[in-house]
Amino acid sequence: MEIGGSSESQTQNETKKGKSKIPRKPKESLLKQKSPAEFFAENKNIAGFDNPGKSLYTTVRELVENSLDSAESISELPVVEITIEEIGKSKFNSMIGLVDRERVDAQLYDDYETAKAREKRLAKEARAQEMQAKNAALGKKVKEQSSTKGMKGRGEASFYRVTCKDNGKGMPHDDIPNMFGRVLSGTKYGLKQTRGKFGLGAKMALIWSKMSTGLPIEISSSMKAQSYISFCRLDIDIHRNIPHIHLHEKRNNDDWWHGAEIQVVIEGNWTTYRSKILHYMRQMAVITPYAQFLFRFISDAPDKNVTIQFARRTDVMPPVPLETKHHPSSVDLLLIKRLIAETSKQNLLQFLQHEFVNIGKSLAERLIGELGPEFSPKMVVKSLSDQQIVRINQLFRQAKFDDPTGDCLSPAGEYNLHLGIIKELHPDMVATYSGSAQVFEGHPFIVEAGVSVGGKDVKQGLNIFRFANRIPLLFEQGADVVTRTALKRINWGSYKINQTQDRIGVFVSVVSTKNPPLKGLARSILEMILQR
Amino acid sequence: MEIGGSSESQTQNETKKGKSKIPRKPKESLLKQKSPAEFFAENKNIAGFDNPGKSLYTTVRELVENSLDSAESISELPVVEITIEEIGKSKFNSMIGLVDRERVDAQLYDDYETAKAREKRLAKEARAQEMQAKNAALGKKVKEQSSTKGMKGRGEASFYRVTCKDNGKGMPHDDIPNMFGRVLSGTKYGLKQTRGKFGLGAKMALIWSKMSTGLPIEISSSMKAQSYISFCRLDIDIHRNIPHIHLHEKRNNDDWWHGAEIQVVIEGNWTTYRSKILHYMRQMAVITPYAQFLFRFISDAPDKNVTIQFARRTDVMPPVPLETKHHPSSVDLLLIKRLIAETSKQNLLQFLQHEFVNIGKSLAERLIGELGPEFSPKMVVKSLSDQQIVRINQLFRQAKFDDPTGDCLSPAGEYNLHLGIIKELHPDMVATYSGSAQVFEGHPFIVEAGVSVGGKDVKQGLNIFRFANRIPLLFEQGADVVTRTALKRINWGSYKINQTQDRIGVFVSVVSTKNPPLKGLARSILEMILQR
Known part of the structure; x- marks a missing residue:
């Protein structure tokens, strides 16, 4: 029973009244259970992977933000290199070991045009040009009719290798597989200012690569003063939500490099998201003037290539955001229960004093007095009943506490x-x-x-x-x-x-x-x- | 190896070059793993539970939409009754078996005013009134200064019992606990038009009740021609993502009722979300004129009560949305793999013909011919390699298929x-x-x-x-x-x-x-x- 007392006796009454007994062990259900990885694969729009173009954009930002977090966590002025390399179909096929095929049955293809259709199209185009010339002569502006062609099929896919290299903290060798290949695992548990939205980060990029190219992610990483570089190539078993390791080894680190380099090959759309990605990089450069960014887009057509360097202009870095305790005004029942389960403190007085901000000893004592006669400073905190926890939550909502300070925050300045x-x-x-x-x-x-x-x-x-x-x-x-x-x-x-x-x-x-x-x-x- | 062939040999080379062997079994990681229920508790804004007011709104809509889906699935003209009952603090406390406490240490509370503060406030209010009178005399409109009081604390909570009763399909007795108490389990797996966004539905309402009131959810349900009513009271073990059953029994169904009645007690905010909820009900009545809705808000102050009946105006119901097969233009690598894993068909020809819309036998044969010499109609579909699946996906993207029909859809009309x-x-x-x-x-x-x-x-x-x-x-x-x-x-x-x-x-x-x-x-x- 979660809520004991009165509802327990109620339960017994109802059991007596009921026609049959409580089935303690229900039969195996026909309901299906999804893994978290499957859920996010099916609802990838939640994490910003709505379509190939936005997926390319989101992959870039997740990697860049992880890199900044990582460098800042060791007070290193960030140097982030991000490269998007366009991969033609032939190159992609050779990467996965697939032989290029010439078209044989031309009429199978979406872009096939019958002789009749071609005639029709040319006639239509000629009429449109004529109209345009007429209108131009009259000084009228005519908006081109938007084609709905793109609406029907998805057209041929475009592939990109996205690489992001930083000078950050790196990752412990043994943690790498789970940090990328297991959704809902992570370290961001404490309360602090974080860049990430849900801590999904690079995991979604990996899921998207699995959906669109089937190619694994490659991670190189070394921590400070570490004599080796961890290299890991892995993908994810979506159904079981576990990493599937292709290769995980230690390599020489002769230059004592530290940081991480992540490489992932995904379907994307540079044409439609070019300006969003460049806007993003520029806005990031505005808010992070102490970082150095090198952004490159590389394609087979050199005139489409882009190289932009956003230079560092200051060595002044905002302070690292600090982990802080919860403010009593911000907690809910679940959170109080979690804090009770995780605390090392024995009694209620110590618990209130040490697990929240802005509760000193004398305030803790006054709060315990106000809670009522069944509470005492020395009572074992892990023995609190559900009702008592509700009572604490209620008092937390009504009592006056000093505001939390902003000391734990890290504004740009x-x-x-x-x-x-x-x-x-x-x-x-x-x-x-x-x-x-x-x-x-x-x-x-x-x-x-x-x-x-x-x-x-x-x-x-x-x-x-x-x-x-x-x-x-x-x-x-x-x-x-x-x-x-x-x-x-x-x-x-x-x-x-x-x-x-x-x-x-x-x-x-x-x-x-x-x-x-x-x-x-x-x-x-x-x-x-x-x-x- | 997910991508075999060339990358496999690459792996072996790299292993030889590497400094150490692949650690087949990494040490126990220090990373924490969250359950899906914990994830949604921490990111409840994803599902529309941003704050108490919006949580009340989202709870109402999830329950109403489930009810409509349920009635429509058995072609029953929907009758949905939704009641929001305000629960005062004393009543709430008695529900959970908590004794009301009078305030003793008045200065502990957020709304406590010192004599000096009171003097100050009154003086300020008097000045403001004077100003307003002056401005009114001059015909000036002055916007009241918005108070930032509400920004600091969260104030005292307001609780509501939300009940939704329908004449729908009901639920199988043994499935009820998992349908409510296990996140990411469900039946919505096929491809069809569905009302729900992620299939989280009432589960999020249960998680929110767990966070805000700790009270369980109560479900009564009966299926058509079922001699008993299933009654279930349960909450959710967030950490393990399993239902925690308080009571699960069969009761008399003398009236041969079918449908479901769900009751949940949550924190909410009627004041701020009243108009959103009423808008929602009205808009739902516009798009669902064949349903009958009774909406009630019940409070201790009878003048705040609301009763609105949205009457049925037609017996013409849109057709039930049909489950359909996937169109070859809409699939990705993961989906093709899942279809292969789940198909009952033996060979590639049968698979293409039966698991997708708009691929007839002759088209399937032409497609297989176009795939290349290593494909054949009789090849065992479950033996396809990753590369071969990529090849199929590529051809699906480029080939021309008839558009899917809208037969599976259910527009309002x-x-x-x-x-x-x-x-x-x-x-x-x-x-x-x-x-x-x-x-x-x-x-x-x-x-x-x-x-x-x-x-x-x-x-x-x-x-x-x-x-x-x-x-x-x-x-x-x-x-x-x-x-x-x-x-x-x-x-x-x-x-x-x-x-x-x-x-x-x-x-x-x-x-x-x-x-x-x-x-x-x-x-x-x-x-x-x-x-x-």
Whole structure:
């Protein structure tokens, strides 16, 4: 019984009244059980793998963000190299040991055109050109009719090898397989500001490679002062949610390199996501001016190649986000139970004092007194009943505690935000602001903001840059609180800024132990900050 | 080895070159493994349980949608009763067997005010009133300063008992515990149009009750012509992801009732989500005019009570969505592997012919010929190598197949959409449109749309109603393709409709075997449809 007492006696009554006994061991059910890996393969849009183009984008960002986290965790100024290499079909086939086949039965293919269809198409194109010439003569602009061709099939796939190399912490040799090949395993358990959304990270890239190319992921990694480099090639057994190791070995590390290099081959779409990926890199360079990024796109057609270096402009790094204890205002029943299960403390007094922030000894004693006569400072914390835990939770919700400090947070810093904006946008004018820590439901958060006018590669009107825990947010713009506030609630004219003519940059960065931090952030706070 | 051949020999070379052997059995890792239930408890926002208010809303919709699915699956005109009962703190405490406590140490509480603070507040309030009076005299409107009080703590919790009763199919007695108490188990495995997003449904409501109240869920259910009613009270062991059964018994079913009644007690927030919940019910009534809904909110303050009956207006029900086979253009490597693992067919010819839509015998033979010399119609399908599966996938992507038909889909129907709009909005004018099936990446979809002008309880300007697989979408409005198209790309003036003055309803419903169906739907298609 989870909830004992009264409901227990109720249960007994109902059992007596019932027609049959409780079946203690139900028969084997016909329901199917999915593994977490299967769930995320089937619902890959949850993690940003909606389609090949977005999957390429998300793979890049997951790898880049892991690299930054890793370098920052050992206070190393990050150096991140990211390469996207286009792989033609022939090359891809030779990689997997498949012989290229010439088309034999031409009429089988989607792009096959009968002689009649060809005639029809040419006639149609001629008519369209004629129309266009006429309209051009009349000075009319005609929008090209959008083709729905792409809607029917998916067309031929494009493949890319994505490689990300960093100078970070590296990974323990024996942990590597599970860190990549087992969904829902990880180390991000404590409460702290993290870049990752759900800790799925590179695992989703591996699942996507499994779905689209079948090729394994390759990991090279070494930790500081480690004499060898761990090399691992693996994929994932989706059904059992376990890593499937092809090769896992130690290699020479003559240069005492530390960091990680991850390589994955996936289906993608550079054409449709090129600009999103470059935007992402640029926004990351704005919020991380102490990192050095080298971004490369390599294709068979050299004129399509891209190489962009985002240079480091400062050695000042934000502090490493610290793990913190939970604030009593932010916990729920499950969390209190988990803390009780995991605590090393014996009695209730010690538990309250050591497992939460802002409960000192005297406050703990007063709280225990207020809980009621069946509580005492010396009672064994692991013996608390479910009802007693509910009582503690209720008092936590009503009692007054000091706000958590923002000490555990790692904001970009006004200096860095200012520098990042100047470095990447070269505006005529820039103003930044860095707030002090505030609190939302027991979670501290810090908002930093900037406004720029003019600059290089900045379009007319509002250019919104949103950051959450120091990663750029590029999706769902328009509905978000930053965009709405900047568009509708700021009177730009009163600052002598023309909202449609000027090239305005609006930068808002929020960091918090709550993830995602922008959700639930009240508009009023944002307005207040943007209007300073 | 998942990818054999060339990469296998590569592996051996590298093993020889490597410094040490492959550790076949790595040491026990220090990484932690989460259960799926723990993952969703920690990331409950994925499933729409962002905060207490939204959790109440999502609980209601999950239960209502399950009820509709259930009744429709046995072609029963749905009758759904949903009740939200506010539970005061004293009542809640007595439910869990907790004694109410009077406050003793008043200064412990968040709402405690020192004499000095009280003086200050009163003085401030007096000043504010004076200001307001002055401004009112001058005819100025002053927005009240928004309080940030709610931002700090979470305040006292509000509890609700949510009950949903239907006349649906019911559930097999022995399956009930796993259907509620085990995340990622379920029956929704085939390919068909489904209402649910991830099949999490009522499980998330149970996880949320576990986090917020600790109270179990109660299920009564009977299947057609079943002489007993199954009753089950259970909660979930989050860590092990298994149901924890309090009571599971058979009771008399003298009235030969069939259907299900689910009851769960959760923290919620009726005040902030009242209008969302009522909007949801109304939109559901529009798209489901053949169902009868009774919605009730019951509180201790009778003047806050709500009772709304949404009456049935037709007996015409859309056809039950049929399970269909996959279209060859829509599959990926993992899916082909799963179909191979699950097929009862022996050889490749039979497999292609029977496990996909739109591959007849002669096409299957031509495809096998085109695959290359190492393929033959009689080859054992379960013996296909990874490379051969990649080859099949490649040909599926390039070959031409007939489009899937929309026969498996269950659109609302133009008659029902028209009726639903008239019944709930009473507009002066309404026009509807129902498209024929189209195809997106091998998935058939049907778009239906309507426009209304005027009516009851319709605000001035655009009122957007979006439906995906016949459920209302209320969130992320503004960024979505329907709203953007209606706002920016439709020239309302040319239809003699005033976009800001008239009360316009815009209704767009998409059904598809792809879930979520609106993602990826091209704007051009929508424009085309709205502009007819």
